[in-house]
Amino acid sequence: MLMLVSLKVKESIMVVLNRDDISIQKTADSGQCFRMNLQEDGSYIAAYRDISVRVKQEGNTITFFCSDEDFQNIWSPYFDIECDYSVFHDRIPKDDFFLNAAKDYSQGIRMLRQDTWETLISFILSQRKNIPAIKSSVEKLCEKFGVYTGGLAPYAFPEPYRLAAATDEELKSCGLGYRVPYVKKTADIIYSGKLKLDELNNYPNDELLNALCTLPGVGVKVASCVMLFAYRRLDIFPRDVWIKRVEEQQYNGHFDESIYKDSAGLMQQYMFYFGKSEEYKYFIIK
């Protein structure tokens, strides 16, 4: 059952939760974020803009090493701690064996509330890359262009003006390949204020999609990821090669996400995470 217990530890250097519906590991490996990494001690460091936090999970006990204030203001929203996903799970039809298996395998993944700018650039450079390669490029961008913070994640995600002013050679050295002009032009559009990411917050889905797709290197898939992971449009269902593969193998080529309404995005995460797993190969044979 869902437990919503929060212990405020004295001196408030950490916040401890007891939750059986959260997995930091699965969330870190779910491919929605690229700056949440396993440390040698088993904890994770999660980074976001220019801030970072250490999170350690042992069973149902999750410890955030931050002040109570930072937890309430930053990390609780970021990890979507307040949201109960069980109502989303209840919408899965009993006879959809694949989606039920995907849900069971993936349960614990959180729908993170990420930064729009960081998510936009991350997914522009995600195209035709696997997740380790994306993480590598993002890390290089931070090291080369990000402000030094001295925090757990020492370098912030670079500000728009830094990427707009970068040379092609500098960007290429981050492994961006042919995506260099996409990143640079998009950074210039954001930096110059021709498109204001904050203002898109109150756009309806179709207008938000259109606005994002005007950016170079942004098509429907990248825009969908930004909408789901940063603008929190939970009814959006991004289709990448893995999802399309699952649709071919499990849904005669098309999964109708519309019946899931604002849990479509979560279902997509489950399908993606399960579809990539070794467990799924076993599921197909069975």
Next chain:
DNA sequence: AACCAGGGGTACC
């Protein structure tokens, strides 16, 4: 060592 990766732009038709 081939093959593939959380795709988009472009040139066609």
Next chain:
DNA sequence: GGTACCCATGGT
């Protein structure tokens, strides 16, 4: 409106 082809790099 579709569709074929190219794109640069790194992980497996």
